[in-house]
Amino acid sequence: MRLTIGEVRDRAVILDCLNRYAQGVDQRNWPLYESAFTPDAVIEVVGYLDHEVTPIEFREILCGAFDVTRLSGQHLLGNTIFAFAGDRAHTVTEFMAVTLERSGEVGTAARQITAALYIDDLARFDNGWKITRRTLVRKSSNEDFLPFADPFANAIETTLKAGWPLALQTQGQSIDAL
């Protein structure tokens, strides 16, 4: 059956929501991350967490486990498939995550490339679509070690410490201030 322009708009708003999560995690912009979820949302990570957690609890896991050594992260999303029933939606999205961490050795960084799925239930609210339930399923995860030295080390450290435009927007500032 032919899509309607309303469904195309719904898809765009849902993709915004999924991107807010990824940008929030990757740029450690937690208001942006939280804006992707309903307050009572749950997150399940198959084979990693032995129970479901809230977005706030998951944020604490991410910060606690990874931020000590974390240098960068990128969760690139794609292949989203949508199913709608009124004000509810079910989506399945592939992602490839590339993360870089300090290793135990000076001048070396650990790189992890992970392929995985996000399976999401979403609900429509006045201010857009939000995730009510997320399941994360890993497909592969490969680690190797890279030289971590100038000039790239400086660029990566700069990125790690910098704030980016989305941070201003989520703090209520105008993009005109950039």
Add this chain to the structure above:
Amino acid sequence: MLSDTDLIDRAEISDALVAYCHAQDQNEWALYDAVFTYDATVAFPGMNMPDMTAAVLRDFLIEHNKTRISGQHLIGNTMFEIDGDRARVVSEVIYVTLHPTADEHVVKRVRGNALYVDAFVRSAYGWRIRHRSIAQKNVEIDEGRYDPALLGAIREGAAQRWFQTPSGTAA
């Protein structure tokens, strides 16, 4: 300026592109039926593989996946040229697949980049691929040791069906 019709056409074409990937990556073969015309063909230029119909490729992939641990074909950068009821669509794809080896703790990894070059037609069922060329850009094949717990989680995830309607019914 794109019209509403242009946006709907792009979304429907994207649905077919994505359905192909999810079909082979999640073994959701019903999705595969929403990708190609009944007489569609697939070519693998420069590779040691003959052109084949989409139906033959489907059977090949089903057989191939019986031993595969996991797979991801992530597409992006799609360009659309739509002319009435025909379209030429070019997408980049980055892929990674895991396969078992004789050692249960070691997997074979196939990682690569390619292009999908597609000729679409608008059929009675929506946009469908009539001809696909899969053009390889690079392929890397190696083996790596995997933690048994991670491998178990990957197998557990691969065994689930993730495509549902919002009411919980398998799509």
